[in-house]
Amino acid sequence: MSEVNLLLEFICFAMALYFLKGNNDKFALFTKLYLGLVCVTEISGFMWKLYTNKSNVWIYNIYILFEVLYVSFGLYHFIKPFKKNARPLYISAYFVFIAVYLYGVFTRGAFKFQTTAIMVASVLIVFLCLYYYYNLMKSDKIISIRNSFGFWWVAAVLFFYFGSTVYNLFMNVIFSNKPFAYEILVYIMLTLNAILYGIWSYSFICSSRHQKLLTSSY
Amino acid sequence: MQFSSSEIVNIIILATCVFLIAPVFLLIYIKEYLRKKRVHEEEKVTLNQKFEAEVLKTRIEVQEQTMQTIAADLHDNIGQLLSLTALNLNSINIEHTEKARQKINNSIELINNSIRELRALAKLMQAENILMMGLGSALQQEFNHIEKTGRYQLIISNQLLEINFASPQKDLILLRLVQEIFNNIIKHSNANHITVNIQLIENHLDIIITDDGIGFDVNQTGYNGLGLSSIRKRVEMVQGTLNINSAVNQGTSIHIKLLYP
Incomplete structure (x- = not known):
């Protein structure tokens, strides 16, 4: 299963490298770096498990810090044109996540999966996604949804974090008590990843179209 | 209450589907809302353009109306006054001093009338400027x-x-x-x-x-x-x-x- 996951992540990374190459935005650069990091993390986790036969959870525990940072930055980047002075909200959300994360590390240790921190991050990210759509609807600006980088990027995030609610809720219970359901959770995560990376790839195409439109209009 | 393995799997699948369907409908709603907003904005722009075009047409009509009034006034009023003045001046015989003075005075009066009429016309010519007043x-x-x-x-x-x-x-x-x-x-x-x-x-x-x-x-x-x-x-x-x-x-x-x- 992790091979399929890795393949999805590589495709998305390649799409980002190709379609965001003309985009000199800070966010486009972070996207490429982040997706590169996703691939590196996935390979490291895979290798660590393979060669040491020990839990690779600590790798993912480090990775989620960057994941939430990137997603928060992305959401802030896309809401900026519609809402001025939104930065404190996004910084606060990230610090709430960090506080819960550190609490988890101190109480449960760094080698246990930080499920509470991930749950809190999911709730905050879903809230910020809905906040983006609320401001998008309220704004006087007219956007073409079909070609909107922001709309699709946030849609992918909303699908992934809202859709992973059940996964997050059941993960702890199932890992410890119901190993028979483990496989279904893996499939769910695979589906969610496919949705996330699929829609993100489409959003990169939208960004490329927008860039082409901008350069052709000069 | 105990759930069987297959029941738990079904619950997980069902709940995940529900959590995935909700954003789908939310995005459809947002998409529809934004589409309507765009149509509304386009209609507003079209209406505004129509209004601008109509204002331009109205401005031209006001100018035409002013021109017609000026033409009629020049022909019927000032033209007549000046013709009469010319006639008056042509008929002057300088040997008859008293009559000549009277005709010159008449002509001056007619010219003064023409000037007054011309001033009134000049005011009309500023039909648009007049709106500034x-x-x-x-x-x-x-x-x-x-x-x-x-x-x-x-x-x-x-x-x-x-x-x-x-x-x-x-x-x-x-x-x-x-x-x-x-x-x-x-x-x-x-x-x-x-x-x-x-x-x-x-x-x-x-x-x-x-x-x-x-x-x-x-x-x-x-x-x-x-x-x-x-x-x-x-x-x-x-x-x-x-x-x-x-x-x-x-x-x-x-x-x-x-x-x-």
Whole structure:
């Protein structure tokens, strides 16, 4: 299963490298770096498990810090044109996540999966996604949804974090008590990843179209 | 309560589906909302463009009307005065000093009259600039011009002369509206008396123009005949209401009501 996951992540990374190459935005650069990091993390986790036969959870525990940072930055980047002075909200959300994360590390240790921190991050990210759509609807600006980088990027995030609610809720219970359901959770995560990376790839195409439109209009 | 393995799997799948379907509907709703917003904005832009085009057309019509008035005045009034002056000066015989002085004095009087008429015309030529002085003054100028023909008796009550604010685009359209109504009266009504009552109560402007002409059957003509369609269209443009009361041989009363400025 992790091979399929890795393949999805590589495709998305390649799409980002190709379609965001003309985009000199800070966010486009972070996207490429982040997706590169996703691939590196996935390979490291895979290798660590393979060669040491020990839990690779600590790798993912480090990775989620960057994941939430990137997603928060992305959401802030896309809401900026519609809402001025939104930065404190996004910084606060990230610090709430960090506080819960550190609490988890101190109480449960760094080698246990930080499920509470991930749950809190999911709730905050879903809230910020809905906040983006609320401001998008309220704004006087007219956007073409079909070609909107922001709309699709946030849609992918909303699908992934809202859709992973059940996964997050059941993960702890199932890992410890119901190993028979483990496989279904893996499939769910695979589906969610496919949705996330699929829609993100489409959003990169939208960004490329927008860039082409901008350069052709000069 | 104990759940079997397959039940737990079903619950997980079902719950995940629900959590995935919710964003789908949310995004569909947002997409539809934004589509409607875009259509609404496009309609607003189209309406605005139509309005701008109509204002431009109105400006040209006001200019044409002014030109026609100037041409008629030059031909019928100033032209006649100057012809008479030329005739007078041609007939001077310098040997008859007293008669010559009288004719010269007459000619000076005629030239002075011509200058006065030319000054009045110059004011008319500034038909658009006149709007800078306010709609009240522009309309008063129109009324004065019609009164000067001596063909009609006008009773004017113009409250717009007392205000010191304006609405440039509405003013141009309203000036043209009144010009068109007067054109209709001159062309079709055969009236002798015209009453104009312009009232501004709070921010409601009422323009009532009544004549004692031959009138017409409103039910038969409707609001589209006799050049009334352009009046109706212009009233709609300034988001006002138009009410026409008329009957054969009983004169006509036109009432325009709108928010002003």
